[in-house]
Amino acid sequence: MKIAILALQGAFAEHKQMLDKLGVESFEIRQEADWEKEKDGVIIPGGESTVMLKLLHELNLFDKIKKDIETGLPVFGTCAGLIILSSKVDDPRSPFSRIGTMDIDTCRNAYGRQLGSFYIEEQLKGIEPKVPMTFIRAPYINKVGEGVEVLAEVKGHIVAARQNNQFVTAFHPELNEDTHIHQLFINIVNEYIAAK
Ligand code: GLN
Secondary structure (H helix, E strand, O other): OEEEEEOOOOOOHHHHHHHHHOOOEEEEEOOHHHHHOOOOEEEEOOOOHHHHHHHHHHOOOHHHHHHHHHOOOOEEEEOHHHHHHEEEEOOOOOOOOOOOOEEEEEEOOOOOOOOOEEEEEEOOOOOOOOEEEEEEOOOEEEEEOOOOEEEEEEOOEEEEEEEOOEEEEOOOHHHOOOOHHHHHHHHHHHHHHHHO
16 A cells, blocks of 8 residues: 655645554655556645645646546545645635535634634544544534535534545644544555455
């Protein structure tokens, strides 16, 4: 198994460390040629969604990544990654089109400036102990479409969801020691490999 990690901006190095811990091979996507390598999944990290989208378009990565996700390549989007995968975002000013493959309606910078960053331990469906969740100027999901399973809620808002091979969290699981969330994504990738 090999996982591609989008490494244009944001917290990508920490995702690699988590995969290293789980013994999963990964490599960084920095330019168009990197996307040609064999991969079984992709991680879109947290950071600044508008900057990442601008770079995705400029580097000719946008259409390629979108097409592969549309045809089933497993994707794990955290925070800005969640925003990038959302079909709808309450941000009319954003000038770049999003990948938008997940049927979720997202509120960007949802917690406002003051409450933008916080830490909590909460239940996530399919994982036994509560998992640490670090939110940094995080979005949350307002509404999910029919095929989307809600996996976690915090303070009355949806913060993790799955739609087939697409998995998103509004928080940053790569910033804590706990590897359960990354393991969950690896399980999705294993299902995908087995079904191929
Ligand atoms: N608020 C950021 C955005 O709009 C996301 C923050 C994060 O990824 N930690 O892209």
